[in-house]
Amino acid sequence: MEIKALIYKAKEAREKAYSPYSNFKVGAAVLMENGEVYTGCNIENASFGATNCAERTAIFKAVSEGARTIKAIALIGSEEEFTYPCGICRQVISEFADEDMKIIIAKNLEEYIVKNLDEILPGPFTKKDLNK
Numbered sequence: 001m002e003i004k005a006l007i008y009k010a011k012e013a014r015e016k017a018y019s020p021y022s023n024f025k026v027g028a029a030v031l032m033e034n035g036e037v038y039t040g041c042n043i044e045n046a047s048f049g050a051t052n053c054a055e056r057t058a059i060f061k062a063v064s065e066g067a068r069t070i071k072a073i074a075l076i077g078s079e080e081e082f083t084y085p086c087g088i089c090r091q092v093i094s095e096f097a098d099e100d101m102k103i104i105i106a107k108n109l110e111e112y113i114v115k116n117l118d119e120i121l122p123g124p125f126t127k128k129d130l131n132k
């Protein structure tokens with residue numbers, strides 16, 4: 001799937017954000033190994049710590065449908081500056097990352113940057129650390 005098409009899906013998902021506390025909308029789209037794309041938005045909660053980020057919403061939808069490996073993930077938050085995944089999402093992304101997974105961080109369909117996992121999460125804690 002083309003990068004712009006994945007960003008477009010993330011942008012559409014951002015419209016669904018439930019963020020009455022921060023008023024900050026984020027959308028994500030994951031392309032999985034089975035060729036399916038799953039989308040997610042951030043979902044906030046009056047108990048702030050119960051908030052779920054857009055990336056994790058998308059990944060958990062994918063995994064709960066049986067998909068396991070992320071080929072690419074697109075993320076769109078602010079249109080003024082690039083919105084990077086938070087630390088918790090970086091860890092969750094690493095659990096399901098394909099070895100050459102791309103992380104696409106977009107302001108819009110024209111302005112985006114592409115990162116590898118190693119660039120945003122060097123030295124991850126993985127199943128290898130648990131001898132799994």
Ligand SMILES: O=c1ccn([C@H]2C[C@H](O)[C@@H](CO)O2)c(=O)[nH]1
Pocket residue numbers: 019022024025026041042043044051052053054055077083084085086089
């Ligand atoms: O990469 C990010 C960064 C933040 N958020 C959400 C969480 C919260 O609802 C709001 C403000 O932190 O943005 C995401 O969904 N993804």
Ligand SMILES: [Zn+2]
Pocket residue numbers: 053054055056085086087088089090
């Ligand atoms: Zn996050």
